[in-house]
Structure formats: C-alpha cells, structure tokens
Amino acid sequence: MNITVVGTGYVGLVTGACFSDWGHNVLCVDNDENKVKMLKQLQMPIYEDGLEELVKRNVAAGRLHFTSSIAEGVKFAEVIFIAVGTPPGYRGAANLSYVEQVGREVAEHMTDYKLLVEKSTVPVNTHEQLKRTVSKYLRADIPFDVASNPEFLKEGSAIEDAYNPDRIVIGVESVRAEKLLQEIYKPIVEKTKCSLLVMNPASAELTKHASNSFLAMKISFINAVARVCELADADVEQVAQGMGLDSRIGPKFLRAGVGYGGSCFPKDVDAFIQIADHLGYNFELLKEVQRVNKTQREHVMQKIQRELWVIQDKVVAILGLAFKPGTDDVRESPSLYFVPQLSEARAKLRLWDPVAEERFREQFPSEKYFSDPIEAATGADLLLILTDWPEVKSLDLDKLKSVMNCPVIIDGRNVFDPKLVRAKGFTYHSVGRE
Ligand SMILES: NC(=O)c1ccc[n+]([C@@H]2O[C@H](COP(=O)([O-])OP(=O)(O)OC[C@H]3O[C@@H](n4cnc5c(N)ncnc54)[C@H](O)[C@@H]3O)[C@@H](O)[C@H]2O)c1
Known part of the structure; x- marks a missing residue:
C-alpha cells in the first residue's frame, strides 16, 4: 500500500522506515528542508539503533522516499x-499548531478520499478538531476520515518495539478506515500475533495519555518510596525487586533515580492534566x-550541595546528557536541570555523553x-x-579513582553496587540506598 508519513522525527522516521520494511511504499514528508536533504543523502538526523541500516535498505529497495512537499505527500x-x-x-x-497545520495543508491539496491518521500524541x-479543520479548508466536497493510531515506541529501542509491539491501538469511525489500518498492520500482526485493538478515536x-501517565506515576511512586528508604535505612532496589515480582505490579518502571525526562512523559502528563x-476533572x-x-532532582542537587559545600570553582564531571541510554534526545533531560544549576553556582563542568553531545552543545556551546x-x-x-549508559556501568573504578x-560519586541512576564502590574508597551517594 502507498503510505505518506508527515514529520520525520523520532516517531515519523522510524514509523515510515518500518512500514516500508513491511513491504509498503512510503513517502516521508518534512517541512524541514535540511532534514529532507540529509535523508536523501542517507544521513540520519537522529540517533536510533538500527535506523540507518533500515532506511538505507528500504531506500535501496525503492520503497522509501523523502520530500519536503506536502502536495506530493497528499498525492502519493x-x-x-x-x-x-x-x-x-x-x-x-x-501545542497542536503543527497538527492543525498538517490538517489544513492536506485539505488544501486533497482531490480524492484520504484517511488522516493521528500518530502524534x-x-x-483532537480528532474532532482535526475533522473540523479539514472540512473547513477542503476546496470541494471530498470524503475523508480521521483516525487515531497512537505510537508506543520507546526511544533507544524504537525499531525493536515496532517489530514486537505489545499491542496496536486504532481508533476509527468507519469500516473503510479500519480496513485500511488493518491492512497496513497486517504483516506485523500476522508475524507477532500481537493484539490489534479497534476502538473509537477518543478512546x-x-x-496513549493514560499509558504514559501511568508509567510516569510508577516512576514517581518508586522515587517517593526511595525517599522513605533513605530515611528508614532501607534499600529501594531490594524493595522494588520485592514489589516487582508480584505479577500484578511487574518489575518495569520501578527504577528509582533522578526522575523521568524525555520528550514524552513530562509533556504528556502535563497535557493529560490540562x-x-x-x-x-481535577487530576x-x-x-x-x-x-x-521535580523534587527528586532538587533532592539530588541537595546531595551535591552537601558534598561540595561550596560549589564555586569545584570541578564536576557529568556522565550522561541524554534523558536515557540509546538516544541522542535531550528534551526535558535531567541534564537540562543540573548543568544550568551547577553553572550558575560557578562549578567547572566537564561533560560526557556518547551520542547526545552534539544536541546538548546546541544549547550549551561554551561548556x-x-x-x-x-x-x-x-x-x-x-x-x-x-544516564546509565553501558560505558558508565562498565567503568574501571580503580582508574576512575586514580x-x-x-x-x-553522586549516582542519579543507581548504576553501581554501593558496597563495592565504597570498598574501592569512593564516597558514594545514590538514590534510596543511603
Ligand atoms: N519521541 C518519542 O519517543 C515518541 C513516542 C511516542 C509518541 N511520540 C509522539 O509523536 C509525535 C512526534 O514526536 P517526535 O519525537 O517524533 O517529534 P520530533 O520533533 O522529533 O519530529 C517532528 C517532526 O515533524 C516535522 N514537522 C513539524 N511540522 C511539520 C509540518 N507542518 N509538515 C511537515 N513536517 C513537520 C518537524 O520538522 C520534525 O522533523 C509527538 O506527538 C510525540 O509526543 C513520541
């Protein structure tokens, strides 16, 4: 099937590349000319494991194309x-202005039936607003549908997630829309036998908002438990293990740390509240x-403050700028809180990240x-x-100390075993394991 994907960011590019890998013909549209130029030259504008290879393979097979023209995308x-x-x-x-803009532009170029699918969160x-927008800007009486198909991929394992989805959710209002989406996902549903849930667009x-908010809630829950652990001489890792083995709770997203960040949880929780x-409903x-x-970061900052006493002129090394390992995404990353705080206090910062340096540097060029x-x-x-990058987990502690x-060490991700690190002669503070 021919499919157009508008937006070639973390979600659009991965989605478009995977659709093409499943045998569909895909045209990816982005209004950022620079991104399109890079993609046409087979350079990836984002870092995601396996993405470059996937894109190259499907471009070579003639199933994946890029353009900055929405008119071409609508026609395709x-x-x-x-x-x-x-x-x-x-x-x-x-902020739905980008979604609205796409709705307007698609309407202006439409000459026959289209199914617009909300992949964005x-x-x-929103589907009602989108339908209204398309109707308003259509130049003729042309039929169309709007559907919702939220994306659940995780940056850092996005391609793997697309190939092994826990479930696919589609929200539709017509049989035609449902059939089209069933056909698109048929290859992966047949292969993985995952559930494809059909519901109305509002549901x-x-x-999506409920899922992300629930995961954020799990993280905040264990971080709150970590605070109690610190006061009660308990170990949050052991508590989390004891909790997580209960099949009703599960072990995932029970890692205490410096708090959640990234482009999704903070904004989605906020948007869900709004x-x-x-x-x-007051959520x-x-x-x-x-x-x-928010207080989790402040709490870790207090630990730094207590350790250093006077921050000015102290040399602070920060390992990890990305909001989690496996991505170069720094949106809402904890590093965006700590670097300005420590800079303002006039610490001398030394920063390291294996892939997010370039993106971080755009905002902090003089570090x-x-x-x-x-x-x-x-x-x-x-x-x-x-950030608990593998390179951090495998650090040679003797060399580090020397x-x-x-x-x-202030460990915002509970990377090391406290006993082991302290035995090596470090002063070590982690989260929920004092
Ligand atoms: N990043 C994630 O892990 C993730 C996971 C699930 C869902 N989502 C959701 O997916 C959506 C996209 O997220 P992202 O991280 O891929 O964003 P992104 O910022 O990486 O990419 C968005 C892309 O859209 C392009 N764009 C904006 N307006 C456009 C227009 N009018 N025409 C063509 N292109 C346009 C931008 O140039 C950019 O390349 C968001 O709603 C996000 O919440 C993200």
Missing part, C-alpha cells in the same frame, strides 16, 4: 499519518506525580565536552551520573 497516498511534534504549549496544554477529542487518543481539567494524582518528579568518561572525570571533585581529585 490514500493514508496519511501525522507524526509531527505536539510540544508543551500554553500552561502545559499540548494528542489530547482526547485511542486517551489510551485536558482533564478542561473537561471538568490531582498526576499533579503529585509531577511534584515528586567543556569530552569523548571519554575517564577523561571527563579527570581532576573532578565530584562525579554526577545522570584520575579524580576527590573520589566522590
């Missing part, structure tokens, strides 16, 4: 996926999830960056771990 396919950003807007509500009932839209409020539970997440974690730690009075000015 009956089904148009909208995968543009929905960043935080006014008072945390989702949008507040419940599909809400499933849309619930707009609809007349206090999620407001608390946000508060715990010092290093290509090796040991090099970054050289001469440091304190080492702060913000290069640091003071062997102090």
Whole structure:
C-alpha cells in the first residue's frame, strides 16, 4: 500500500522506515528542508539503533522516499499519518499548531478520499478538531476520515518495539478506515500475533495519555518510596525487586533515580492534566506525580550541595546528557536541570555523553565536552551520573579513582553496587540506598 508519513522525527522516521520494511511504499514528508536533504543523502538526523541500516535498505529497495512537499505527500497516498511534534504549549496544554497545520495543508491539496491518521500524541477529542479543520479548508466536497493510531515506541529501542509491539491501538469511525489500518498492520500482526485493538478515536487518543501517565506515576511512586528508604535505612532496589515480582505490579518502571525526562512523559502528563481539567476533572494524582518528579532532582542537587559545600570553582564531571541510554534526545533531560544549576553556582563542568553531545552543545556551546568518561572525570571533585549508559556501568573504578581529585560519586541512576564502590574508597551517594 502507498503510505505518506508527515514529520520525520523520532516517531515519523522510524514509523515510515518500518512500514516500508513491511513491504509498503512510503513517502516521508518534512517541512524541514535540511532534514529532507540529509535523508536523501542517507544521513540520519537522529540517533536510533538500527535506523540507518533500515532506511538505507528500504531506500535501496525503492520503497522509501523523502520530500519536503506536502502536495506530493497528499498525492502519493490514500493514508496519511501525522507524526509531527505536539510540544508543551500554553500552561502545559499540548501545542497542536503543527497538527492543525498538517490538517489544513492536506485539505488544501486533497482531490480524492484520504484517511488522516493521528500518530502524534494528542489530547482526547483532537480528532474532532482535526475533522473540523479539514472540512473547513477542503476546496470541494471530498470524503475523508480521521483516525487515531497512537505510537508506543520507546526511544533507544524504537525499531525493536515496532517489530514486537505489545499491542496496536486504532481508533476509527468507519469500516473503510479500519480496513485500511488493518491492512497496513497486517504483516506485523500476522508475524507477532500481537493484539490489534479497534476502538473509537477518543478512546485511542486517551489510551496513549493514560499509558504514559501511568508509567510516569510508577516512576514517581518508586522515587517517593526511595525517599522513605533513605530515611528508614532501607534499600529501594531490594524493595522494588520485592514489589516487582508480584505479577500484578511487574518489575518495569520501578527504577528509582533522578526522575523521568524525555520528550514524552513530562509533556504528556502535563497535557493529560490540562485536558482533564478542561473537561471538568481535577487530576490531582498526576499533579503529585509531577511534584515528586521535580523534587527528586532538587533532592539530588541537595546531595551535591552537601558534598561540595561550596560549589564555586569545584570541578564536576557529568556522565550522561541524554534523558536515557540509546538516544541522542535531550528534551526535558535531567541534564537540562543540573548543568544550568551547577553553572550558575560557578562549578567547572566537564561533560560526557556518547551520542547526545552534539544536541546538548546546541544549547550549551561554551561548556567543556569530552569523548571519554575517564577523561571527563579527570581532576573532578565530584562525579554526577545522570544516564546509565553501558560505558558508565562498565567503568574501571580503580582508574576512575586514580584520575579524580576527590573520589566522590553522586549516582542519579543507581548504576553501581554501593558496597563495592565504597570498598574501592569512593564516597558514594545514590538514590534510596543511603
Ligand atoms: N519521541 C518519542 O519517543 C515518541 C513516542 C511516542 C509518541 N511520540 C509522539 O509523536 C509525535 C512526534 O514526536 P517526535 O519525537 O517524533 O517529534 P520530533 O520533533 O522529533 O519530529 C517532528 C517532526 O515533524 C516535522 N514537522 C513539524 N511540522 C511539520 C509540518 N507542518 N509538515 C511537515 N513536517 C513537520 C518537524 O520538522 C520534525 O522533523 C509527538 O506527538 C510525540 O509526543 C513520541
């Protein structure tokens, strides 16, 4: 089937590449000319494991194409996926201007039936607004459908997730739309036997916000438990293990740390609170999830403060700038909190990240960056771990100690075994394991 995907970011590019790998003909549209130019030259604008190979393979097979022309995109396919950003807007509500723009542009170029599919994460009932927009800007009486097909991929394992989905959710209002989406997902449903849930668009839209908010809640829950552990001389890792083996709870997203970040959880929790409020429900539970997440960073900052006493002129090495391993995404990353805080306090920062350096540098061009974690730690009075990259987990602790000015580690991701690190002579603070 011919498919157009509008937006070639973390979601659109992965989705488009996977659709083409499943045998569909895909045209990816982006209004960022530079991105399209890079993609045409087979250069990846984002880092995601396996993406480059996937794109190259399907471009070579003639199934994957790129353009900056929405007119071409509309002409190319009956089904148009909208995968543009929905960043935080006014008072945390989702900014839907990019989605609306695509709706308008598609309508202006439509000459026959189209199915517009919301792949972007949008507040419940956005499909109604999108339908209104398309109707308003259509130049003739042309039939169309709007469907919701939220994306559940995780950056860092996005391709693997697309190939092994826990479930596929589609929200449709017509048999035609359902059939088209069933056909698109047929290869992967047949292969993996995963559930394809068909529901109305409002339920599909809400499933995404509810899922992300629930996961964020799990993280804040274990971080709150970690705070109690610190006060009670308990170990949060052991508590989480004891909890996670209960099949009703499960072990995932029970890792205490410096709090959640990234382009999804913070904005989706915020947007869910806002849309619930707009609809007349005060989602206090999620407001608390946000508060715990915010105070978690502040709590780790207090540990740094206590250790260093005077921050000014202290050398602080930070390992990890990406919001999690496996991605170069720094949106809402904890590093965006700690770097300005420590800079303002006039610490001398030495930063390291294996893939997110370039993106981080765009915002902090004058900081010092290093290509090796040991090099970054050289001469440091304190080492702060913000991302549990494999390179951090496998650090040679003896070497690390020998290069640091003071062997102090503040571990925001509970990477090391406290007993082992302390036995090596480090002062070590982690989360929920004091
Ligand atoms: N990143 C994730 O892990 C993830 C996971 C699930 C869902 N989502 C959701 O998917 C959506 C996209 O997220 P992302 O991380 O891929 O965003 P992104 O910012 O990486 O990519 C968005 C792309 O859309 C393009 N764009 C914007 N307006 C356009 C227009 N009018 N025409 C053509 N292209 C346009 C931008 O140039 C950009 O390349 C968001 O709603 C997000 O919440 C993201």
